[in-house]
Amino acid sequence: MIKGLYETHVQVSSLEDSIRFYTEVLGLKLAHRDKTRPIAFLWIGEGKEFMLGLWEQKENLQPRHFAFSSSQKDILNYSVDFLKNKHLKPYNFLKDGIDEPMVFAWMPALAIYFNDPDGNQLEFISILKGEGKPELGVISYEEWMNHQ
Missing domain, CATH: 3.10.180.10 (2,3-Dihydroxybiphenyl 1,2-Dioxygenase, domain 1)
Incomplete structure (x- = not known):
């Protein structure tokens, strides 16, 4: 259905x-x-x-979260510059100050986040090839590639 x-x-x-x-x-x-x-x-x-x-x-505005499908190539090569050029602040899931895409190893998927003017949390995401590895958690793309 x-x-x-x-x-x-x-x-x-x-x-x-x-x-x-x-x-x-x-x-x-x-x-x-x-x-x-x-x-x-x-x-x-x-x-x-x-x-x-x-x-x-x-x-009583209630910010939400949703993700836009994107390609792995676009997220890795263009997303951060695209967002910065639009005066948006990219951030990763960990919100650790690093503005690089990260991998949710359980899926696996590559993602980068940003907010709209009302604080809605937006995301560019791309499902990666291969099997998920939940034990790795949320890691950098480089770390993900080292485990392939």
């Missing part, structure tokens, strides 16, 4: 600012803006593959 996750929604403090962030900074495409409520929908990927809903919430 279930073939994947099609959409997710997040609360934002300013719909205008968030539409600008997700379209101009991250490159998503505006799909629809509801004229009766402060809600907008954005396309992720090509061909209406995935959708992100933005819901303006003026009080």
Whole structure:
């Protein structure tokens, strides 16, 4: 029955600012803006593959987490510079001050994090080839490659 996750929604403090962030900074495409409520929908990927809903919430904002699928190559070679060039602060899962992608060895997957203007925790993630190694925890990509 279930073939994947099609959409997710997040609360934002300013719909205008968030539409600008997700379209101009991250490159998503505006799909629809509801004229009766402060809600907008954005396309992720090509061909209406995935959708992100933005819901303006003026009080009691509850930041969330979600991840954008990306390629291993893009995460390793471009993600950190891409984020920094957009004036975003990349960080790893450990939040140890190192702005390099890390591997969740149990999956295995390569990931780097950043926040949107409302503190929603966003992630670029790529599933890696091979079997997971949960005993390794969360490690650098270099460490992961040394265990292959």
